[in-house]
Amino acid sequence: MNNFSATYTDQYQLSMAQVYFKKGHKDHTAIFDYYFRKLPYQGGYAIFSGLEDLLEIISKLKFNESDLEFLKLQGFDDEFLKYLKDFRFRGTIYSAQEGDVVFPTRPILQVEANIIEAQIIETILLNLLNFQTLIATKASRIRLVAGDAALLDFGLRRAQATGGFYASRAAMIGGFNGTSNVLAGKEFDIPVSGTMAHSYIQSYDDELEAFRDFAVGRPEDCVLLVDTYNTLKSGVPNAITVAKEMEARGQKLLAIRLDSGDLSYFARQSRKLLDEAGLNYVKIAASNQLDEHVIKSLLEQQAPIDIFGVGTNLVTGDPDGALDGVYKLAFSNGKPRIKISESIFKVTLPHKKQVFRMKDENGKCIGADAIGLSQEEKITEMFHPFEPYKSMDVSKFHQEAILQKVMENGEMLISKRTLKEISDYSLSRLSELPIEYKRFNNPHIYKIGISDRLRDEREKLIKSSKQKL
């Protein structure tokens, strides 16, 4: 799945590349920052996801013959197309670890490459990181409220087309336990699970017979859907009958599934019926338009639900359709670069940089990341990026450098981790974050500051560019 054409890009990347090529800028080194401006879901943090896919994909990115023929029809020059024929990404990438908690306006990843290579990968980089980070963050919010319940991704049918494939991966990083998506299960080594559809029950004249056949035909992790006709009068009693028959064969019914009606009420009543029948081991799964808010409410009502199947709201990141990640030039052709904007908050940060996470003596985040120049080893005082009189002495904190080299000369330097490893890392990073950043309503705002040297460099560039106007 990781063989992408380098035409997975915006046309303007190639138009600009042709100009750089013709003007002899093609070997100019450029540095770009990837960051986002606004946290999704009005939350207090995001979970960085998509890095391994991105690195694998760009390490193999190329233009094939038919791509080049198509570009010729788009008016690109022969000399430039010859250059593209040998195109490979041979740059260096510094990045936060996949699964880390990340915050707005500070670099999560930096690309250092010749300017053509750096531009051509921009679109796919934004496309993959923005989406997976959005979904891993959503999944993490759901995991936060779900406690020990199992969380399953049921979203493929409502996903944004093939985006659902990457959604299943990101959901695991955010703390899900499995997916219904067989392809994602296979390609990303995700536990796959599934129950049955209403259509299966409907295709029989009789619900009990349908349950029986399923228990015989697919006894492994058998989950019976109990709401096709009447949950408490028909579905649960029939499931109990089948569970008893399975017991007689030395098998165990794994769970029943509720997919409509008041899930809290039906879960409680179903639990009662199951327990009265001595089936306290049979779990209750629930699905139907779930998200972090519904699950939180169900568990606050102590609904006895053990497994949540989450679909649409997980895989589309609803209500947020996208993370607003951007890719901004910080350095090129030997010089720091800046973008002045109508809005001060959109002025970019020049130079190659490092991000330091401030931690106390117990390794707990204190709620601040500081951005410095890459050659700085420790920040003494961090300054508010736009309010020059606000600053904070950070000299006493342990400072963890967040951006690490993950690719060099187009080769991945990090070894592949399992999704479980990335997810465990993510949970451990989240546990270092104080609880006030994790609440859903008006979470505490994580501080982002810049070093005095970076601030001074930015000031100098703003002044010199204003003089030119």
Add this chain to the structure above:
Amino acid sequence: MNNFSATYTDQYQLSMAQVYFKKGHKDHTAIFDYYFRKLPYQGGYAIFSGLEDLLEIISKLKFNESDLEFLKLQGFDDEFLKYLKDFRFRGTIYSAQEGDVVFPTRPILQVEANIIEAQIIETILLNLLNFQTLIATKASRIRLVAGDAALLDFGLRRAQATGGFYASRAAMIGGFNGTSNVLAGKEFDIPVSGTMAHSYIQSYDDELEAFRDFAVGRPEDCVLLVDTYNTLKSGVPNAITVAKEMEARGQKLLAIRLDSGDLSYFARQSRKLLDEAGLNYVKIAASNQLDEHVIKSLLEQQAPIDIFGVGTNLVTGDPDGALDGVYKLAFSNGKPRIKISESIFKVTLPHKKQVFRMKDENGKCIGADAIGLSQEEKITEMFHPFEPYKSMDVSKFHQEAILQKVMENGEMLISKRTLKEISDYSLSRLSELPIEYKRFNNPHIYKIGISDRLRDEREKLIKSSKQKL
């Protein structure tokens, strides 16, 4: 791009399929309806999209060796896996034409196939049709307000991963004119266009020099981005200088692009400067968080914008993440099937069906579709699906049968149309729809009725299933 693995499905489809296989139900014919329950964007219509992709993909769908090995590890039986090795979709599909205006609760597409094949394609069918219909509808709404302005899809970087590929196609069906997405342009034959990024300007010490190099290096459809430093003091004056230099070489600057600030104000001021310089042919393109509401407002302010680049809100369908399309069993093993639900509005319609669009003598929609049994040729009276005393005499209308056979024995029966043809068809169908269904606020509700025969068949099934409880 259309070679998909049949593992692009939910695991429960395969679990159910194994049960059908073991129980000897594998040759039972089933009929499933595809429809959605709620119009996106609180709008009055949707544009059906994704059909051709779906048919092409399912006509080639299969399990390869590694898929079967993976399924073996998931506990599926050897005999069943042997059956899957030869799996192909060999069913029949009846569908509305791609691009048609469609409405909630009535079948848009019907699948008639053996029950295993019909189940296995469910997930990919929902995945592709739900998403493309969502995006084509969004694009259509933007086209409705944009008048003759050119509309370009700039969304790939914020799309839900590879879903962006299909978003570009659906955008064209809804009335867009082109995309920045090179891969989609190549695979779907979409006009591709692009301008330049701020990073390009920033990579130069001087904006004018950057513009000059671009006009020389890529003079075809040259669009200059004028807001990197100061739109009216620097960007537009420099663009005018370059436009004059291009004129001297017998070339023409196509457009300038505004990407920040108050687009209405900057467009008007830029237009003035361009016109004063005798450059009234140079167009103005605008981008930055556009959607149908912002574009409507800009044009109401008579902002002189000729080209709109729409990104995030188009390709993610924001604020709606998904169309809620479902796939419901209507017939199997020689019998009509129904799903009773806690909510009357979710009771399904049994039997193979046809949908009739009511038109007046001028070919205009009167705002009603009636659902009948497939053998009905004309509906005399249509009944409200859930309120038995509401009915409407439709005998005097011309009745167009909407569902046509598009696939038989797994072979596509329709010939491929260009996206322009599908889009033109869509516009012509939309023009048959009275204007009150197209407004954004509280649009008129399109009537969906059922024939008396279908109503009676449903009643009979509801009664008999209630008797069993």
